[in-house]
Amino acid sequence: MASPSLLSLFFIFSLLLGMAHAHYLSPNFYARSCPRALPTIRTAVNKAVAKEKRMGASLLRLHFHDCFVLGCDASILLDDTATFTGEKTAGPNNNSVRGYEVIDTIKSQVESLCPGVVSCADIVAVAARDSVVALGGPTWTVRLGRRDSTTASFSAARTDLPGPNLNLSQLISAFSKKGLTTKEMVVLSGTHTIGKARCTSFRNHIYNDTDIDPAFAASKQKICPRSGGDDNLSPLDGTTTVFDNVYFRGLKEKKGLLHSDQELYNGGSTDSIVETYSINTATFFRDVANAMVKMGNISPLTGTNGQIRTNCRKVNGSYCLSQSSLGNLRTMASLSLFSLFCVFSFLLGMAHAQLSSNFYASSCPKALSTIRAAVNNAVAKERRMGASLLRLHFHDCFVLGCDASILLDDTASFTGEKTAGPNKDSVRGYEVIDTIKSQVESLCPGVVSCADIVAVAARDSVVALGGPTWTLQLGRRDSTTASLSTANSDLPGPASDLSTLISRFSNKGFTTKEMVALSGTHTIGKARCTSFRSRIYNETNIDAAFATSKQKICPSTGGDNNLSDLDETTTVFDNVYFRNLKAKKGLLHSDQQLYNGGSTDSIVETYSTNSATFFTDVANAMIKMGNLSPLTGTNGEIRTDCKKINGS
Incomplete structure (x- = not known):
């Protein structure tokens, strides 16, 4: 072990890397590694609040101001240095946010119990909860396992x-x-x-x-x-x-x-x-407790992202690098255990890449042109396929993020998302993605992810049908799991009312305006009878002649899979969808809810008369949707077959 070969080093690195990715927060995260952490935090908070009642509010606000900037990662705690400007002096924080010393005290106490185990981000989250309880408010279960950022954003805090x-x-x-x-x-x-x-x-x-x-x-x-x-x-x-x-x-x-x-x-x-x-x-x-749980889950760093700071005010030092220099390393084959740890840490840090529009510029320069050609060929063969590929991307991103989880087939021991209610007998285009993956794999084996293929195919489908283009950020990786339950719960359905639509999209970080713009992608494609039957037979906010025409396609019983166009120019990406809504000709209940005397009427009015504005807004919303919780760096994998996890 003191002199591992290159092969042994590779296996050790792979093993540690696999173990390190704890991606999900858990209320029991410290149950074994630091069982006294939570009572220690609670005692310290109670003492601080007893000394100064206002401190309870300050600790709660500290958590809020942390989570709203880059996520709940303790970035707010980092002090400025000669070469680094943190968030403390940003306008909303300067001479306003307080409680840093209480967090320092708690960190010191917890470090003495369990060195290098409990993050500053988790301490802030638990201290906020305990402060509310200390002042007579509700409690809630804090999910734990956050890690601490190694950076901060003065501009985002502002x-x-x-x-x-x-x-x-x-x-x-x-x-x-x-x-x-x-x-x-x-x-x-x-x-x-x-x-x-x-x-x-x-x-x-x-x-x-x-x-x-x-x-x-x-x-x-x-x-x-x-x-x-x-x-x-x-x-x-x-x-x-x-x-x-x-x-x-x-x-x-x-x-x-x-x-x-x-x-x-x-x-x-x-x-x-x-x-x-x-x-x-x-x-x-009840509602504030639930909202605090949700806020505490904003963009946490988990697994190997970030670090566990030993001092909440500063990023851990580069001890490994200085020790490696002193060690005068000669070859990988003669690494000491300490040096092996340092190399592992260094490689791990390099692995956490971000999305970039030029991600494949060197590693697979023909990837985008290959995807575009395949999409154009598929859409030329069947115009509806453009809408199908766009919808595939939407249904992927709204469940666990844009990670190609929707593409995984069921197996004897695994249930994916394809059979979830919103996807079964509805989502299509899987074969086109398979074809593209095969072509790209022949060019650059193991380089281009299925998640990126889905995202690019959606953009190219819109362009192929006359819609806007947008610059895609690339570098997503593919999930090794899927969630049938999330697919059933998170995807907005055709029977949703306006408040439900606003809520579902808001849960993914979208504004109401972005929800309307993305709904406008129903300007292409078709819908099954089962998704609009109730509307055309039971609702009153529908043009009578339009309802009658759709009843010929969709009988009151039977014909569930009969198809109807979503708007009058269903193979052209335009703004006719919004004009139809104004004429009470929205096919789905959820469509017409956007123009029914509610808060989104004015947005529909704008898009119905201004294609350029719609195109601009939908392109920006698509970029934002494509950035929902991507797996990057060493998270996930690059599947060789989009339908199954590697090695399965």
């Missing part, structure tokens, strides 16, 4: 964190970008039931806004003068050291301290949610 002056639409958009629904935005805003705010964050509201109780405004003006006193503090609600629903009652009385607070109850779409929470503490507690 742009991604919702500020105190945002209006309602901006709040909805900011939370939607993180995959949180409007309801979850309101409930998370309700955590302002604890804590205080600086004068600089509410001065404009108390002096210039009209949707504020005059007596409340006057009382706050005594604390916060028109000029000066920027750091003067005011409680965010009337019971600022108790986690309750008084915040929402304050909003109903026009006593929201921040402009962004009062926007939640100002004659808009969230008034009813505020009403509910103001009278039902149990509902608020």
